[in-house]
Amino acid sequence: MDKRKQITEQSHSIPVAGEADVIVVGGGLAGVSAAVSAARNGSKVILLEKSIILGGLATLGHVCIYLPIDDGVGHKVYGGLAEELLHVCIRYGYDNLPACWKQGADCVESPSGRYRTNFNIPAAVCALDELMEQEGVQVIFDTNFCAPIMEGKTCRGVIVENKSGRSAYLAKAFVDASGDLDLMFRAGAPAETQKSIVSHWAHEIDLDTMQKGLETGKAIQALPLRWLGLRPDADNSGAEIPMYYGTTSEGVNGYIRTSRKLALDYLKLHQSPSYAQMTLPLMPQFRMTRRLIGQEQLEVIPDRYVADSIGCMIHSLEVPAEVYEFPYGGLIDKEITNIAAAGRIVSATGRGWEIARFIPACVLTGEAAGLAVSMAAQEQVSLQALSVPALQQVLAGRGVKIHMDETLRKNRRPEPGQKKDPKKTDPNSIVRADSLSYNH
Numbered sequence: 337m338d339k340r341k342q343i344t345e346q347s348h349s350i351p352v353a354g355e356a357d358v359i360v361v362g363g364g365l366a367g368v369s370a371a372v373s374a375a376r377n378g379s380k381v382i383l384l385e386k387s388i389i390l391g392g393l394a395t396l397g398h399v400c401i402y403l404p405i406d407d408g409v410g411h412k413v414y415g416g417l418a419e420e421l422l423h424v425c426i427r428y429g430y431d432n433l434p435a436c437w438k439q440g441a442d443c444v445e446s447p448s449g450r451y452r453t454n455f456n457i458p459a460a461v462c463a464l465d466e467l468m469e470q471e472g473v474q475v476i477f478d479t480n481f482c483a484p485i486m487e488g489k490t491c492r493g494v495i496v497e498n499k500s501g502r503s504a505y506l507a508k509a510f511v512d513a514s515g516d517l518d519l520m521f522r523a524g525a526p527a528e529t530q531k532s533i534v535s536h537w538a539h540e541i542d543l544d545t546m547q548k549g550l551e552t553g554k555a556i557q558a559l560p561l562r563w564l565g566l567r568p569d570a571d572n573s574g575a576e577i578p579m580y581y582g583t584t585s586e587g588v589n590g591y592i593r594t595s596r597k598l599a600l601d602y603l604k605l606h607q608s609p610s611y612a613q614m615t616l617p618l619m620p621q622f623r624m625t626r627r628l629i630g631q632e633q634l635e636v637i638p639d640r641y642v643a644d645s646i647g648c649m650i651h652s653l654e655v656p657a658e659v660y661e662f663p664y665g666g667l668i669d670k671e672i673t674n675i676a677a678a679g680r681i682v683s684a685t686g687r688g689w690e691i692a693r694f695i696p697a698c699v700l701t702g703e704a705a706g707l708a709v710s711m712a713a714q715e716q717v718s719l720q721a722l723s724v725p726a727l728q729q730v731l732a733g734r735g736v737k738i739h740m741d742e743t744l745r746k747n748r749r750p751e752p753g754q755k756k757d758p759k760k761t762d763p764n765s766i767v768r769a770d771s772l773s774y775n776h
């Protein structure tokens with residue numbers, strides 16, 4: 337973009353299209369969680385989503401794998417909405433959870449099968465719609481957040497653009513669940529950006545796999561996911577596939593072109609009457625783009641007690657998974673009084689950012705952010721002045737594990753003299769889903 341050539345936008349009045357207690361920007365799983373959480377606390381909630389379906393990367397981006405909510409060695413880590421949304425996503429579709437876990441077992445006996453599941457995207461989308469209706473959340477699709485309306489450090493509303501043109505939505509408090517920190521960044525919060533590798537998942541059909549699937553009687557066995565592109569667990573620095581920023585138009589367009597080229601290359605190699613690629617991602621599959629540099633950050637120090645924890649988090653691909661407590665200060669800016677972050681944009685560096693972006697972690701921060709802004713709006717206090725013990729109490733009452741108990745702590749400690757291999761990963765983890773080899 338040539339920034340030397342500029343025009344001045346004409347100022348004009350725009351209509352106020354709606355008002356609520358809480359507005360959530362972005363309807364990925366973090367935004368859904370934030371909206372439900374605020375609504376259950378008695379707030380009137382509007383959710384603004386630029387696409388036409390809920391779920392974000394998990395549905396539009398075909399990341400239809402709800403990673404484990406357990407530590408891999410027998411203990412549930414995520415409760416609350418992180419557990420509930422897993423069950424919503426599989427309510428009307430397939431899953432690969434053992435039957436006993438569907439009842440919400442607290443203890444997962446076997447480390448060989450994690451409390452994780454694949455889900456069917458259309459079934460999950462419809463179940464999420466149903467949930468929003470049940471919770472009284474007003475979802476406005478096809479509506480792009482453009483700019484915050486700020487009064488000093490307080491947000492009074494957001495300007496959006498949709499088929500009706502440009503309009504404003506006003507609220508007492510906001511959750512940024514845009515996946516890219518669009519709202520908080522434009523409101524002036526400090527942020528870190530990162531380039532993302534190009535890779536994407538697509539469902540495919542080949543008749544051999546389908547035949548085997550038919551024999552099991554399970555649709556899930558007939559619809560494999562294909563991984564195309566670079567791998568998140570590898571050093572991709574010498575790779576020929578470029579990396580892109582997800583926070584500029586050039587980056588997004590570069591990513592999309594490269595990702596599509598990978599699909600085309602694959603089709604050229606594997607074109608056959610018995611093969612069909614069934615899906616292409618409907619949003620770029622960026623992992624991390626921009627995140628908040630908040631009042632606090634998630635520190636990846638095992639066994640650390642965090643006084644203002646809003647819940648426990650794990651690296652969802654490790655066995656055993658180390659448990660970390662996520663600080664409330666990681667959801668908020670030092671100064672902006674009434675916007676909280678949720679999902680893959682929360683304040684966490686390096687490996688912490690990696691941990692915070694997994695679906696169960698995104699739903700956890702969504703639940704905490706939605707509740708926090710709802711409580712702050714009701715009590716007419718800033719997010720910085722909110723009573724964290726009161727927030728923790730409500731979250732705990734909803735089944736969120738605020739602090740590690742002794743089981744989670746002891747469980748992962750290596751025996752004296754025994755060294756734990758930090759790279760040990762879940763044998764069923766996504767990194768094995770497919771490789772660069774393009775083996776069909």
Ligand SMILES: Cc1cc2nc3c(=O)[nH]c(=O)nc-3n(C[C@H](O)[C@H](O)[C@H](O)COP(=O)(O)OP(=O)(O)OC[C@H]3O[C@@H](n4cnc5c(N)ncnc54)[C@H](O)[C@@H]3O)c2cc1C
Nearest residue numbers: 362364365366386392393401403481515621679680693695
């Ligand atoms: C290739 C890949 C594989 C992955 N594999 C797994 C996995 O197997 N399991 C797992 O748990 N996690 C996985 N992840 C991570 C996980 O999918 C995401 O981090 C998580 O789904 C993010 O949720 P979110 O709600 O924070 O953001 P998103 O899902 O990105 O949702 C953001 C939402 O905001 C909307 N939005 C954005 N900008 C605006 C705007 N200006 N106005 C209005 N709406 C807007 C978007 O349309 C979207 O719906 C993977 C990620 C990638 C990229």
